[in-house]
Amino acid sequence: MPSMRDYAELVRAPAGLSVPGDVVAGAAAAGALGARTPALAGASVLLYWGGMAANDWADRHLDATERPERPIPSGRIAPGRAFAVAAALTAAGVAVAGLTGGRRALTVAVPLAAAVWAYDLKAKNTATGPAVMAACRGLDVLLGASGGRPAKAVPAALVVAAHTYTVTALSRREVSGADRTLPVATLVGTAAVTAAAVRPGRHRGWRALVPAALAAWYATRYGAAQLRAAADPSAGVVRAAVGAGITSLPALQGALAAGAGAPAPGALVAAAAPLARRLTRKVAAT
Numbered sequence: 001m002p003s004m005r006d007y008a009e010l011v012r013a014p015a016g017l018s019v020p021g022d023v024v025a026g027a028a029a030a031g032a033l034g035a036r037t038p039a040l041a042g043a044s045v046l047l048y049w050g051g052m053a054a055n056d057w058a059d060r061h062l063d064a065t066e067r068p069e070r071p072i073p074s075g076r077i078a079p080g081r082a083f084a085v086a087a088a089l090t091a092a093g094v095a096v097a098g099l100t101g102g103r104r105a106l107t108v109a110v111p112l113a114a115a116v117w118a119y120d121l122k123a124k125n126t127a128t129g130p131a132v133m134a135a136c137r138g139l140d141v142l143l144g145a146s147g148g149r150p151a152k153a154v155p156a157a158l159v160v161a162a163h164t165y166t167v168t169a170l171s172r173r174e175v176s177g178a179d180r181t182l183p184v185a186t187l188v189g190t191a192a193v194t195a196a197a198v199r200p201g202r203h204r205g206w207r208a209l210v211p212a213a214l215a216a217w218y219a220t221r222y223g224a225a226q227l228r229a230a231a232d233p234s235a236g237v238v239r240a241a242v243g244a245g246i247t248s249l250p251a252l253q254g255a256l257a258a259g260a261g262a263p264a265p266g267a268l269v270a271a272a273a274p275l276a277r278r279l280t281r282k283v284a285a286t
Contacts, residue, residue, distance in 0.1 A: 005283070006076045010056055010085065011049035014279035015246050019048045021253025021269040022137060022160055023144030028260035029156045032148025036100050040147075043096035043109065044140050050089030051116035051136075057082045058120045066175050090117070097143065104146045112139040130168040134161040155196070156256045163193045163252055167245035170229070174239035183229035183241060190226065194219040197255045211259035214270050218251035221273070243284075247276040 007013075020041035027033045027040070056063065056072050057079060064073040071077040077085075090113050097109035115136045123132040138161035145153035166186035173182060197215045225244035229237050254270030257263075 002071070002077045002081070006071045007085065008283050010053050010071045010077055010082060011089070012052045012284065013049070014276050014283050015052070016045045016048055017272040017276040017279070018246050018249040019045045019140065021250045021257070021272065022140035024262075024265050024269050025156045025160065025253045025256040025260070026141035026144030026146075026150075026153040027148065028257040028262040028265060029141075029153035030145030030148030030150055031152065032145055033262055033265060034147070036147055037144065039096060039100040040105065040144055043093045043100065043105075044143060046089050046093030046096060047109070047113055047116060047140075050086050050093060050113075051120060053082055053086035053089060054117055054120040055124070057086055058124075101143075101146050105143060108139055108143045108146050108150075112136060112143060115139060129172065130165045133168040134165040137161050137164040156260070159193055159196045159256060160249075160253065162189060162196070163245070163249065166190060166193075167242055170226075170238055170245065171242045173233075173235075174242050175235055177235040178229070178233040178238050180230050180233050183226045183233060183238070187223060187226040187230065190219060190223055193252065197252055197259065199259060210263040210266060211255040214251050214255035214258060214266060217270065217273070218248050218255065221248040221251065243280060247280060248273055250276065 020038075023037060023041040023044050024033070027037045056070060059067075060072045060079055060082075063070045068074060072079055072082055094106070094109045094113050097105040101109075115132060119129065119132045119136060123129050138157040141153055141157035141160050142150050145157075166189045169182065170178070170186055194215050197218075198212050222241075222244050225241040229241040250272040251270045254266040254268075256266070257269055258266030
């Protein structure tokens with residue numbers, strides 16, 4: 001019988017801390033922060049965990065060679081059980097979104113769930129993989145914006161999508177190692193993402209300091225990991241950069257929320273970053 005730790009590894013439980021900030025950033029940008037936001041964030045986490053379980057189910061034969069320690073190839077979780085977990089979490093995520101945000105939330109949650117499964121089952125190992133995963137994260141931001149003015153959240157969605165593109169591009173080389181040009185290219189992308197998150201001149205005084213500080217935290221953490229990968233693009237170092245990209249995302253999301261006029265929620269979101277890093281020492285995020 002699988003243990004709770006086995007299931008936590010299957011869904012990459014600590015990485016789920018990188019998800020609620022998407023919804024908070026989108027809600028802040030759209031003027032929709034409110035009582036529904038935590039439930040929509042919960043729906044987002046369920047969809048993410050469902051996607052992680054679907055990923056391992058789809059990769060079970062490849063993982064038998066490359067990642068034999070994972071729950072399915074190690075025999076700790078049967079493939080059929082993993083698929084059932086993935087389907088149940090996805091259905092629960094869509095249901096929670098619908099019950100919380102009604103039809104407007106469903107118009108985002110359903111395409112988001114479809115995009116997640118499309119990535120896992122088809123797109124991941126193709127040239128379009130990073131773009132599809134980036135679209136998933138962008139839609140996640142718009143899920144948070146569904147109760148307000150979603151158009152206002154499009155810039156934040158694009159910023160999070162761009163970050164996700166860099167992480168996904170790196171993740172495709174976390175087993176084999178990469179050419180040095182890859183982490184250099186993603187580092188350039190991270191610099192652009194940071195600049196877009198801060199948007200100088202939008203706020204003054206202390207309101208400008210919060211998003212700037214959070215964006216700098218994000219850039220320092222993720223950027224340093226990419227610099228190490230550029231110096232040594234071996235599999236382990238690239239994998240560490242991927243992990244840094246995942247666990248530093250709350251700081252970026254916090255910067256976006258703070259920049260949209262919600263500094264306290266933004267700081268709260270960013271506080272998940274060190275917790276995520278601590279938890280990934282027990283359960284891998286990649």
